[in-house]
Amino acid sequence: MVLDPLWLLLALPVAFALGWLGSRLEMREWVREQRDAPKAYFKGLNLLLNEQQDKAIDAFIEAVQDDPHSADLHFALGNLFRRRGEFERAVRVHQHLLQRGDLPGAERERAQHALAQDFMKAGLFDRAEEAFRALEGTPFDTEARLALLTLHERSRDWRAAAEVAARLEKSGIGSFATRISHYWCELAQEADARGDADAAEAALQRAREAAPNAPRPWLQEGERQLRAGRTAQALQSWDALRVRHPAVFSLVAPAYAQAASSLGQAAPAREQIQALYDQQPDTDLLGALRRLDDPATAAQRLQAHLRQQPALSVAAQVLELPPAEWAEDIRTRVQASVARAAQPLQRYRCAACGFEARNYFWQCPGCQSWDTYPPRRIEDL
Known part of the structure; x- marks a missing residue:
């Protein structure tokens, strides 16, 4: 069969017209999608800024349906789910992104x-740890390691925390020496709890090596020595603590005084503690000095401290003394200490948000709720 050339001439314009029409229709559809998807996206963003999260989620879902291949829209929706506490939905969104074969490497790491x-916020720590470990060597490496450090601290996996902190320090983002020292001190406590003295001593040695100036290893070593009956060695450890960290020494001052008394070293111990007390009086040092003083001196010391600092605990100890031993002004000092301590209890507290105020409010200044203040002060509740 021979085709008439006239038909060929007629077919060429028709084919061209159909192709042009198809391309126009496809272009219009593409333009419409590009116009509608950002419109839904910005609508969701505006709702989110106005704290209308429910409507914002609906807008983002609409945007994702209009443009299912947009990774940014998926990220926005997943992050919004996470902020609302809808962790399961957030996980599904981000897992869907990871399953896409066309997702670029950078976007895959972001997902x-x-x-x-998502796993971290949901409390799925095992899955969160696995997910963060998958980010090693990526641009999110540092953030992942910091998150792993938090996970190990929460699970009290101190050895793993020490390893992660050491790697973070080597990366040059900051010093983690003090935290590493704390981790080894925690391991020492665990070893002591199970009766492994050698492991405890080794852990404390690692703690001192990690942070030579940290106070906790010296404090903890003294406590270990005292429990083991090695009182002289305990005093040596606490003397090192007193020289390096006099403020922290207050935590063990009463035990130091008692240990020194048992060894017949009350006089030098009193001299050392008195020097610290003169620099910065506090109730722990006061308690240590009372253990080393005779009763008359201890009574005078209590009253002298109360004149300097109206502490309620000291006032309570003064009340235990016979009234005949009170100085003339001590009654007034005790009353001032009790009044000072009672001031926070004279407030009213909102039952809705906990806002405290000296005056009674019908409308809470904190949460703006009405009739949420019980008509009783805190000390009466």
Whole structure:
């Protein structure tokens, strides 16, 4: 069959017209999608800024349906789910992103990081740890290690926390020496609890090596020595603590005084503690000095401290003394201490938000709720 050339001439314009019409229709559809998706996206963003999260989620879902291949829209929706506490939905969104074969490497790492955050917020720490470990060697490496450090601290996996902190310090983002020292001190406590004295001593040695100036290893070593009956060695450890960290020494001052008395070293111990007390009086040092003083001196010391600092605990100890031993002004000092301590209890507290105020309010200044203040002060509740 021979085709008439006339038909070919007629077919060419028709084919061209159909192709042009198809391209126009496709372009219009593409333009409409590009116009509608950002419109829904910005609508969701505006609702989010106005704290209308429910409507914002609906807008973002609409935007994702209009443009299912947009990774940014998926990230926005997943992060919004996480902020609202809808962790299961956030996980599904980010897992969907990771399953896409066309997702670029940078976006895949971003989705992995978002998924790890979902697991972290949901309390799925095992899955969060696995997800964060998958980010090693990526631009999210540092953030992932910091998150792992938090996870190990929460689970009290101190050895793993020490390893992660050491790697973070090597990366140059900051010093983690003090935290590493704390981790080894925690391991020492665990070893002592199970009766492994050698492991406890080794852990404390690692703690001192990690942070030579940290106070906790010296304090903890003295406590270990005292429990083991090695009182002289305990005093040596606490003397090192007193020289390096006199403020922290207050935590063990009463035990130091008692240990020194048992060894017949009350006089030098009193001299050392008195020097610290003169620099910065506090109730722990006062209690240590009372253990080393005779009763008359201890009574005078209590009253002298009360004149300097109207502490309620000291006032309570003064009340235990016979009234005949009170100085003339001590009654007034005790009353001032009790009044000072009672001031916070003379407030009213909102039952809705906990806002405290000296005056009674019908409308809470904190949460703006009405009739949420019980008509009784805190000390009466």
